[in-house]
Structures are given as structure tokens and as C-alpha cells.
Amino acid sequence: MQPSNSNAARSASSGVRLQQWLVGLTLTVFGVAMIVPFVWMMLSAFKTEGEIKQIPPTLWPETFTFDNFHRLFTEMDFTTYLVNTLLITLFSFVGLLLNAMAGFGFAKYRFKGRDKLFLLVLATMMIPGQVTMIPVYLILNSVNLTNTMIGIVLPGFISAFGIFLFRQFMSALPDEIMEATRLDGASEYKLFLQIILPMSKPILAVQAILTFIGGWNSFLWPLIIANDEKLYTLSVGLQLLKGQHGTNYALQMAGAAFMVVPIMILFVFAQKHIIENYNISGIK
Incomplete structure (x- = not known):
């Protein structure tokens, strides 16, 4: 056998x-x-326009050229688009701090209607962003914030998904440390900034990554709220590039590469943190 x-x-x-x-x-x-x-x-992106159209096509450029990237910043004003995108991303990190404060409040403070209010926050996640764009636009238009940078960044300050992740993570933080800090005479702001935030580095890391990706890829809302090309982002500029230089494939490839490479680099180095912290937030 x-x-x-x-x-x-x-x-x-x-x-x-x-x-x-x-x-x-x-x-x-x-x-x-x-x-x-x-x-x-x-x-x-490093080929000439003639080489990119030749048949049979070549994979490796015969001669490397940075002319396409130079033209992006001289003919298409990509410098302005880049500055606007970085500004939106920077203000999104301000919203990240607000989301952390809201998540901390829902996780560690007891107040009347807390659970119902948190359910209301979760309910907003079920509403597609496209549905709320028209009401938000009308509100901003009524206070003369359309076609302004403030109008572009203001709706992105608060994220129900971000509040949910922070609340899930901070719910597991020990209350004993908070009570000891209060007994030492620390204010609630000092408790949050010096104790809670350092203890929340894992979820802060993943939220910072997602915030950067969202700000870098911002397209639809800046396109709707801004009429001035000086307020456009890289994504909108890339769409303009496609419309104005539709037959210049080398220039389009340079624009796409300039847009995608930072995200790819960030994801390669941060994918482990993203996966791990999603698991942590889901379990807790």
C-alpha cells in the first residue's frame, strides 16, 4: 500500500x-x-514625430530627443497646469487634516446623535459625485466662487471615505493614553496633534498617498468650475493637447508620460502601505 x-x-x-x-x-x-x-x-515620448509615424514602427528610439517635453512647456503652458495641480494637491492635504479631526471626533468622543451623524456621513458615499456637481456648482456660483482656485479646491476639503478610514483606525487607539495625557494638563488640540496623529502614521500614510493621486488626477471638477485656461490642471491640459495637436502623437505621448510617471513611481514604492492599511482599517 x-x-x-x-x-x-x-x-x-x-x-x-x-x-x-x-x-x-x-x-x-x-x-x-x-x-x-x-x-x-x-x-x-522621446521620439521625433517622423519616427513615431514610420512603418514598420520602432520600439526603441533611433535618436533620443527631449524636444517634445520642451514643447509642452512652451506651446501648451504646462507650467501653469503643473502649478495649479500642485496647488490643488496641497490644499487637499489641508482637507486630509480636517478628515483626521472628524474621524477622531467620531471615534473617541461621545455626543448626542454621534452614530446617526456618522451613518449620514456614510450615506453620502453612496451618492455618485456627478450627482452633486450641479448643486455644488450652483452654491459656489451664488457666492461668486466659480472660475476661482478657491472654488476648485473647496469641495475637496472633506471626504466621507477619508473620515470613515480615520474613524475605523482611531477607534482602536487605547483610551488610557488619552486619559493620561489629559491628566498631564494637555488640551484637546495638543492631544490630537502630539499624541493621536503620531499614533496614526500608518493610516495617515495611505490617506496621503490617495490624496496625492486624487489631486494629481483632478479633471472633471476643474473643467466644470473653471472657464479660464489659467486655472486648468494637467489632466485638463492633456485633453486640450489632444484637441489642439491631435495628429502630433509624439507630443501626446510626452504629455501622457509626464502625467502618468509620478503616479506610477508613487504606487511602486507605496503599494505595500496601501494594501496593508486598507486591511487594518477594514478589520478594525
């Missing part, structure tokens, strides 16, 4: 290894198929 069992075990092990090899091969093929267009885009 032992030889038979041993043969069966070896056969099962071989079958598992074969299955793993097949799965790995399939994932590799799909991975290559997905990354090739991205690599081609990156390399095409």
Missing part, C-alpha cells in the same frame, strides 16, 4: 506544480500584454 500512496502523492504534487506553472505562464503573458503599451508610450 505504501508504494501506491507514494505514487499518488507524487502524481498529485506534479499536478499541482503543473497547474502553478500554467497559472504563472498565463499571468506572465497577460502582464507583458498590459505593460507593452505603457513601455511603448514612454519610449515614444
